[in-house]
Amino acid sequence: MVLPRKTLDAWMPKAWLLAGLACTAALQSCSGEAPVNQSSFSSSELSDLSGQLLEVLDDGAELFSAPAQPDLPADLSAHSGAQFESFSLETVLSLDDEASQALTTPVAALIAQIDRFALRPVSGPNEAEPDDNGSQWRFDGIMRSRVFVDSVSSENLPTGASDTTASGHRALGALRNVELSESVQRMALDLAGATPQSLWVGADRLDIRVAGTNTSPCYRSYRWEAALSPMQRIALDFTMESCPEASSLGELNTWAASAVEVSGALTSLDGEGEASVTALSGVAWFRQSWGNVPSGAGAVVIDTLTLALDDNSHLEVSRSKRRSGRGPKTVSATLHAQGKAPTSIELMWEDSAESLLAASGSAYPQSIALRSADDSLRVTATVMNRLSEANTGSDVRAHVPVVVTGTHTGVGFVSLTALPVDGSDQVGL
Amino acid sequence: MGYSGKMLSRISAKRRTIEKVQADLVWQPHGAPLLILCKPSTMRRLVMVAALTLLSGCNSSDQSASNGAAAKVVAAESADIESLDTSNGQVEKELPPIAQIATAISEIVDTSDLAGARAEQWSAARFATAGTIAAAQQRPGDSEEGRRALVEEPYVSCGIPERVYRQLLTASEATPIEGRYAEADGLPYSVNVSTNNDDVRIVSNNCLTCHGTELFGELVVGLGNEFLDFTNDASLLVERAGALVQGEDETRAWELYADRIGAIAPYMRPHTVGVNPANNLTFALIAHRRAKDNAWSETPLLPLPPTDVPPVSVPPWWRMAKKPAMFNLGEGRLDHARIMMAASMLCTDTPQELEVIDAYAPDIRAYIASLTPPAYPFPVDQGLADAGGDVFRANCSHCHGNYEGEGDYPARLVPIDIVQTDSTLVDFAHGPGLPYIDWFNRSYYGELSTAAPGPGYVAPPLDGIWATGPFLHNGSVPTIAMVLESGQRPRYWQHDVRDASDKASYDQVRLGWAHTVLDIGKSAASDVHIYDTDKPGYANVGHLFGDHLSDDERVAVIEYLKTL
Numbered sequence: 001m002v003l004p005r006k007t008l009d010a011w012m013p014k015a016w017l018l019a020g021l022a023c024t025a026a027l028q029s030c031s032g033e034a035p036v037n038q039s040s041f042s043s044s045e046l047s048d049l050s051g052q053l054l055e056v057l058d059d060g061a062e063l064f065s066a067p068a069q070p071d072l073p074a075d076l077s078a079h080s081g082a083q084f085e086s087f088s089l090e091t092v093l094s095l096d097d098e099a100s101q102a103l104t105t106p107v108a109a110l111i112a113q114i115d116r117f118a119l120r121p122v123s124g125p126n127e128a129e130p131d132d133n134g135s136q137w138r139f140d141g142i143m144r145s146r147v148f149v150d151s152v153s154s155e156n157l158p159t160g161a162s163d164t165t166a167s168g169h170r171a172l173g174a175l176r177n178v179e180l181s182e183s184v185q186r187m188a189l190d191l192a193g194a195t196p197q198s199l200w201v202g203a204d205r206l207d208i209r210v211a212g213t214n215t216s217p218c219y220r221s222y223r224w225e226a227a228l229s230p231m232q233r234i235a236l237d238f239t240m241e242s243c244p245e246a247s248s249l250g251e252l253n254t255w256a257a258s259a260v261e262v263s264g265a266l267t268s269l270d271g272e273g274e275a276s277v278t279a280l281s282g283v284a285w286f287r288q289s290w291g292n293v294p295s296g297a298g299a300v301v302i303d304t305l306t307l308a309l310d311d312n313s314h315l316e317v318s319r320s321k322r323r324s325g326r327g328p329k330t331v332s333a334t335l336h337a338q339g340k341a342p343t344s345i346e347l348m349w350e351d352s353a354e355s356l357l358a359a360s361g362s363a364y365p366q367s368i369a370l371r372s373a374d375d376s377l378r379v380t381a382t383v384m385n386r387l388s389e390a391n392t393g394s395d396v397r398a399h400v401p402v403v404v405t406g407t408h409t410g411v412g413f414v415s416l417t418a419l420p421v422d423g424s425d426q427v428g429l
Numbered sequence: 430m431g432y433s434g435k436m437l438s439r440i441s442a443k444r445r446t447i448e449k450v451q452a453d454l455v456w457q458p459h460g461a462p463l464l465i466l467c468k469p470s471t472m473r474r475l476v477m478v479a480a481l482t483l484l485s486g487c488n489s490s491d492q493s494a495s496n497g498a499a500a501k502v503v504a505a506e507s508a509d510i511e512s513l514d515t516s517n518g519q520v521e522k523e524l525p526p527i528a529q530i531a532t533a534i535s536e537i538v539d540t541s542d543l544a545g546a547r548a549e550q551w552s553a554a555r556f557a558t559a560g561t562i563a564a565a566q567q568r569p570g571d572s573e574e575g576r577r578a579l580v581e582e583p584y585v586s587c588g589i590p591e592r593v594y595r596q597l598l599t600a601s602e603a604t605p606i607e608g609r610y611a612e613a614d615g616l617p618y619s620v621n622v623s624t625n626n627d628d629v630r631i632v633s634n635n636c637l638t639c640h641g642t643e644l645f646g647e648l649v650v651g652l653g654n655e656f657l658d659f660t661n662d663a664s665l666l667v668e669r670a671g672a673l674v675q676g677e678d679e680t681r682a683w684e685l686y687a688d689r690i691g692a693i694a695p696y697m698r699p700h701t702v703g704v705n706p707a708n709n710l711t712f713a714l715i716a717h718r719r720a721k722d723n724a725w726s727e728t729p730l731l732p733l734p735p736t737d738v739p740p741v742s743v744p745p746w747w748r749m750a751k752k753p754a755m756f757n758l759g760e761g762r763l764d765h766a767r768i769m770m771a772a773s774m775l776c777t778d779t780p781q782e783l784e785v786i787d788a789y790a791p792d793i794r795a796y797i798a799s800l801t802p803p804a805y806p807f808p809v810d811q812g813l814a815d816a817g818g819d820v821f822r823a824n825c826s827h828c829h830g831n832y833e834g835e836g837d838y839p840a841r842l843v844p845i846d847i848v849q850t851d852s853t854l855v856d857f858a859h860g861p862g863l864p865y866i867d868w869f870n871r872s873y874y875g876e877l878s879t880a881a882p883g884p885g886y887v888a889p890p891l892d893g894i895w896a897t898g899p900f901l902h903n904g905s906v907p908t909i910a911m912v913l914e915s916g917q918r919p920r921y922w923q924h925d926v927r928d929a930s931d932k933a934s935y936d937q938v939r940l941g942w943a944h945t946v947l948d949i950g951k952s953a954a955s956d957v958h959i960y961d962t963d964k965p966g967y968a969n970v971g972h973l974f975g976d977h978l979s980d981d982e983r984v985a986v987i988e989y990l991k992t993l
Contacts, residue, residue: 251596298672298674299671300668300669301672302669320668320671322671322687326684327668327684330669332665
């Protein structure tokens with residue numbers, strides 16, 4: 001079909017949009033009478049969390065006006081008037097040695113996300129401001145923070161590592177025991193909030209600064225802080241030096257910055273309250289989405305893979321699947337080779353026969369094999385350590401780090417819907 | 430009036446030879462000896478349906494010659510056709526050999542001279558002989574009503590739910606067409622909107638997707654779009670649009686459309702942006718339909734066409750008033766309206782649905798026949814054009830017609846041995862294409878029309894030719910100057926622009942869109958914008974009839990062509 005001239009290249013950020021970013025579907029506006037208590041949930045409880053969210057919300061999403069097409073750099077700011085807004089950061093981290101030089105071996109991967117759901121339309125310049133922030137019974141929105149960390153190689157200490165590095169490595173290795181952290185707060189009493197410069201959910205926050213000497217109109221600097229556990233906290237700084245790719249799909253807009261350099265630290269408290277700091281650096285994918293949340297599940301789901309490869313290239317792959325189980329599964333891939341313009345390539349995507357069982361009972365492929373049409377790229381992306389599921393409202397999906405082996409090595413992230421459970425090849429909710 | 434017995438005997442002998450060769454051919458989707466199909470154009474894509482192609486009989490010509498060089502043509506099987514030796518760009522004998530078919534009438538013949546088994550298997554297949562194609566009476570129609578139907582009626586009855594389509598649409602894409610129903614406000618000229626049986630409003634491509642072009646900022650209805658990109662997997666975009674589809678009714682509507690696109694997507698991906706896959710996608714649709722009632726079968730009922738899609742340049746609609754037969758091989762005989770209805774083949778599954786479309790199809794044909802070409806928008810040296818007219822009448826009119834006064838158009842179906850252009854379509858017509866010809870003639874479409882491909886290509890009328898580049902049936906030659914001087918044709922090239930919007934990108938000297946000649950082809954670069962004449966079906970050989978002209982004569986003819 002000759003669809004509107006949306007290019008395939010533009011599908012990647014959209015795919016992510018659909019895949020997992022937001023879509024805690026059907027979040028709709030209401031007067032917000034039943035407060036949602038601050039909560040943290042383990043991955044096995046996510047379905048219940050989404051259920052609670054949905055119960056709180058009423059009809060009225062249509063009252064939100066459709067967002068305009070992305071307009072950068074103006075749209076790099078927070079979108080307080082939108083029904084839904086989400087920032088996400090996916091990063092692969094390495095330890096820094098004493099000279100602040102990143103060691104080459106990735107040691108951890110982190111996925112962080114902050115979402116804001118407006119509960120009723122607001123208007124005017126201060127539309128994000130609740131009418132009365134002094135009552136827990138009056139609030140205009142709900143926010144959610146998710147953090148998931150997985151270690152890549154907790155056992156393999158880099159050769160020649162100093163004591164400090166070794167200590168940091170152990171600290172990172174301990175993150176294996178950190179469950180997915182998710183907290184939900186109502187936007188009242190400063191429990192959570194959003195301004196053009198900051199979003200916060202409890203102790204997790206994203207700060208945005210425009211200041212800097214960079215002349216790019218899209219220059220922004222960011223700090224993302226998240227509590228991984230009562231004893232561990234991570235802070236990552238990064239900047240966006242140029243304007244990212246922006247696009248829209250439906251009533252959701254997005255922009256995405258790839259291969260962003262990050263640096264920061266993991267702070268760990270020991271049993272006596274002594275803090276040890278582990279310097280980190282890495283590469284990240286950073287995205288913002290905003291608009292109106294789809295009112296239901298689409299007929300097609302999108303699985304995605306984002307890989308950082310050892311030749312400094314980045315590969316973004318998406319696959320479509322019909323919920324009905326019928327029709328073709330289509331794969332789209334874009335290769336971002338260093339110093340070159342992004343290129344669409346043809347890839348085969350094959351789920352492994354081996355599967356992993358998630359806490360929800362859903363099964364996911366343990367690995368995914370990718371092969372380019374010219375056979376120059378043959379890699380397998382394997383779930384790093386463990387599964388973590390998220391209920392997006394329209395889908396339950398695993399969104400976890402992967403390790404890449406084959407003609408290229410590397411790490412990355414996958415966002416997958418579950419394998420069919422009844423042999424029908426249908427995609428379940 | 431027909432061929433002499435001697436001539437018919439030769440044609441039959443040719444066919445038998447071809448038949449023997451083709452019987453030995455194994456279906457080879459990639460590479461291999463040229464079997465691909467032919468056809469002309471017509472609607473497309475999503476809709477994509479289109480044209481119906483029929484094949485024709487002829488001999489397989491030697492495709493090894495390329496780039497305007499060479500091609501020693503030995504019309505050995507036709508004593509009435511002179512040999513050409515164009516190896517030096519010079520004609521060995523007096524031109525034009527085409528004069529030899531001046532008295533022949535293109536006739537429709539059956540398959541009785543084919544090898545027995547194939548003739549029996551595809552007994553409804555028909556071919557046409559070379560010569561002048563006689564006019565066929567067309568059903569009357571109301572052109573004004575036809576224009577309305579063209580841009581409003583759901584002759585392509587499946588598509589993307591309107592709600593989803595509008596979400597995918599950006600303002601810059603929504604070039605409208607004036608004077609149609611309010612439901613289409615905000616939608617581009619290339620789609621129609623309608624309501625299906627589940628009350629889901631759907632958007633589907635209309636004929637203007639391929640047969641309309643924004644030329645210098647203004648929509649020209651009927652001008653084939655030579656910049657469309659079919660190189661992507663059509664299924665990819667349609668499937669992903671499904672992510673926005675919601676609810677049972679929308680899902681049902683979208684899934685019908687997605688299924689059909691999925692069935693033909695592998696057969697409609699040409700190598701190069703700008704060429705059209707209408708032939709192949711039509712054959713793929715035919716393969717899934719039962720001839721007697723047009724019913725769709727998930728499992729193909731006929732062999733599917735090759736996935737190495739032969740390219741076709743979309744001819745302009747305004748020539749239809751002159752053309753007695755549709756398509757490059759002149760295969761669309763008799764009632765044109767019924768043939769044009771093949772544009773509905775994507776999702777029209779019952780005779781009842783076909784009858785509804787047939788009620789207004791003659792109106793659409795009448796509208797198409799009423800179109801006139803856009804005037805050349807740049808200055809013309811009238812004195813030079815007058816001189817060029819003399820050269821044209823002496824060298825070109827025999828096939829392409831006269832344009833003085835009332836004018837005349839001979840509608841000559843020129844044997845491939847004479848025109849020598851890429852024979853892929855012709856070759857396919859006589860081999861793997863037989864089942865599709867047979868199907869058409871047994872189908873609802875065949876009740877009023879006949880598919881009968883000729884043994885070569887029809888020399889088209891040249892009205893508005895300045896706007897229709899690139900040239901030849903496969904769009905292999907970027908400018909008219911290169912059509913007239915084969916030695917100048919580039920082996921690898923690409924357009925410098927991505928659409929027809931910029932006057933500055935039009936080459937007023939050579940007539941055609943600005944392009945760049947390249948040193949490398951598809952084997953060395955994957956750029957979908959490269960036109961690689963080494964690819965099967967993409968050859969730029971043949972039509973050497975301007976090579977004997979002097980440079981001054983060619984310049985004069987080019988000036989004259991601006992006035993048509």
